[in-house]
Amino acid sequence: MAAAPANPRSGSPRAQLPPCYYEGYLEKRGAKEKVARRLWTCLCGNTLYFFNTTKDTSYVEKLDLSGFVSLIDDPSRDRNLEAARLNLRMKDGEIKLTAPNLEARELWKGFLYSVVDLAVPTSLTLLPGQLHMLKEVVEKEKMRRKARVSSRAPSSPLSLPLVGEIPACFRPVSRTEAEVLLERHPDCGNMLLRPGRDGSSLAVTTRQDLNGSVFRHYRVTQKQQGGYIIDVENPIPCPTLHDVINALMEKTAGTLQPFILEEPYEENITFVSSNDENGERTLHSALSGPLSRAPSLPPKQVGTDKWSLRSQTRSPSSSPRSVSPPGSPSNSMRRLVLSPSPLSQCLTDELKQKLEKRRTSQE
Numbered sequence: 001m002a003a004a005p006a007n008p009r010s011g012s013p014r015a016q017l018p019p020c021y022y023e024g025y026l027e028k029r030g031a032k033e034k035v036a037r038r039l040w041t042c043l044c045g046n047t048l049y050f051f052n053t054t055k056d057t058s059y060v061e062k063l064d065l066s067g068f069v070s071l072i073d074d075p076s077r078d079r080n081l082e083a084a085r086l087n088l089r090m091k092d093g094e095i096k097l098t099a100p101n102l103e104a105r106e107l108w109k110g111f112l113y114s115v116v117d118l119a120v121p122t123s124l125t126l127l128p129g130q131l132h133m134l135k136e137v138v139e140k141e142k143m144r145r146k147a148r149v150s151s152r153a154p155s156s157p158l159s160l161p162l163v164g165e166i167p168a169c170f171r172p173v174s175r176t177e178a179e180v181l182l183e184r185h186p187d188c189g190n191m192l193l194r195p196g197r198d199g200s201s202l203a204v205t206t207r208q209d210l211n212g213s214v215f216r217h218y219r220v221t222q223k224q225q226g227g228y229i230i231d232v233e234n235p236i237p238c239p240t241l242h243d244v245i246n247a248l249m250e251k252t253a254g255t256l257q258p259f260i261l262e263e264p265y266e267e268n269i270t271f272v273s274s275n276d277e278n279g280e281r282t283l284h285s286a287l288s289g290p291l292s293r294a295p296s297l298p299p300k301q302v303g304t305d306k307w308s309l310r311s312q313t314r315s316p317s318s319s320p321r322s323v324s325p326p327g328s329p330s331n332s333m334r335r336l337v338l339s340p341s342p343l344s345q346c347l348t349d350e351l352k353q354k355l356e357k358r359r360t361s362q363e
Contacts, residue, residue: 014057014058014059017042017044017045017049017059018044018045018046018047018144019044019045019140019144020042020043020044021043021044021045021111021114021115021137021140021141022042022043022107022108022111022137023040023041023042023043024040024041024099024100024104024108025038025039025040025041025100026038026039026041026097026098026099026108027039027083027097027098028041028050028061028095028096028097029095029096030093030095031093031094031095036096036098039051039052039060039061040052040053040054040056042059043111043112043115045115045141045144046064046065046066046115046116046141047062047063047064047065048062048063048065049061049062050062050063063088063090063095065112065115065116067090067091067092067215068088068089068090068112068116069089069090069091070089071086071087071088071089071109071112071113072086072087072089073085073086073087073105074086074087074096082100082101082102083098083099083100083101084098084099084100084101084102084104084105085097085098085099085105086098086099086105086108086109088112091179091212091213091214091215092214092215093214106124106125106126107126107130109121109124110124110126110130110131110134111134111137114134114137114138114141115137115138115141118138118141118142119138120134120135120138121134165240165241165242166241167193167241167242167244167245167258168258168260169189169191169192169193169245169258169259169260170192170193170194170241171192171193171194171259172194172195173192173194174194175194175197175203175205175217178192178194178205179205179207179213179215181259181261182205182206182207182213182215182259183207183213185259185261186207186209188259188260188261188262189257189258189259189260190206190207190208190255190256190257190259191204191205191206191245191248191249191256191257191258191259192204192205192206192258192259193220193241193244193245196219196220200222201219201220201221201222202219202220202221202222202228202241202244203217203218203219203220204217204218204220204230204244204245204248205217206218206248206256208255218230218231218232218248219231220241220244223237226239227239227240228240228241228243228244230244230247230248236251245258268285268286268288269285269286270283270284270285270286271283271284271286272284
C-alpha cells in the first residue's frame, strides 16, 4: 500500500499547494496518450498533482477533480499481475490509472470519493483505521473550502452595464449550473455568459460534443478605463460584452453560438385561497372572460335641461314657439306654471286681479 510520508515536502512550488491528503505512485494514461507514465501522484485539496519523482518540487501535470464524473474499476489484466487498474472519468475525457495493488486502488478510491463528495464512502472494503483517516480528510477539506470562500471577497465588485448592453446569453448562474443548462438545452446554443467566482469578473462557459460533453470556461475581466478582456494566452480586448460574444463566435468560425433560452410564461392567472370552514388552501384559476363593469348611469336628458334653463331665463312676453320644445304646453299661463319664478308669479297675480275686476264690472 502506498503510504503518506511522515515529513511534509519542502520546495517553493509544492509548499504553495493545498494540504496533501494522500500520495503514492500511479501509472497514468490520458485519452490522447498512447503509453502510460509512472508518476508520483499527490492528492492536494481536490486536485491531483503529478510529479516525475518523489523529490521533484514542481509538478508536471495537475487534474482538478471539480470535473469528476465517476470512478470505475478496470478488470483488464496488467503485465504486473498484482497491479489494479481503474478508470477516472472526467467531464472532458477519461483517464486510466493503475495502482500497485488492489489494496492501494481501494484506498485511492476512498480518498478520491472523500474529497469529491465530502463524505466517507461506505461501499469500499477498508479497515477501521483507514475509514478514520478518510473522516479526518473530509473535515479538513470542508474547512479548507470554507476558508477559501471567505477569503475570496472581491476587491473591486463587478459593475454590470445597463440592461440593454448585456447580451441575451447572460445568466446569473454558477459554473455547475451553466454546464447543466447547456447540456440540458443543446438546441438553444452552446455559449453562456455568467458571473465569475470571485465576484469581480465574468466568465463564458461553452459546451461542445466530442464523444460526450466537453466544457470550457473563459475568464472575462473588466478594465478600469472601460471595456473587457478575454483572459486567454493572447488576451482579446473587447469594448463591450456584445463584442466579447462576437469575438468568440468569430474565433471559432461560428461553432460557438449564444445560449438563448425562451422561458415559458403562464397562460392563465392562478391564485391560492383558503376554505373558511376547514382552512384548506387550494389553487384556483381566474375566470378568463372579459372584466365585469359596474352598471352605467342613464344618459342625461339634454333637451329637458335646456328647456328648464330657457324657461327660467326667458321673459313671459316671449312667443311660445321660441321657448317651447316639441310636445310642450302652448298656453302661456301653463308655461309659467311649469317653470315658476318670482317675476312670473307676480305677473300671474296681477292678471288675476284684472280679470276679476272686469268680471265684476260686467255684472
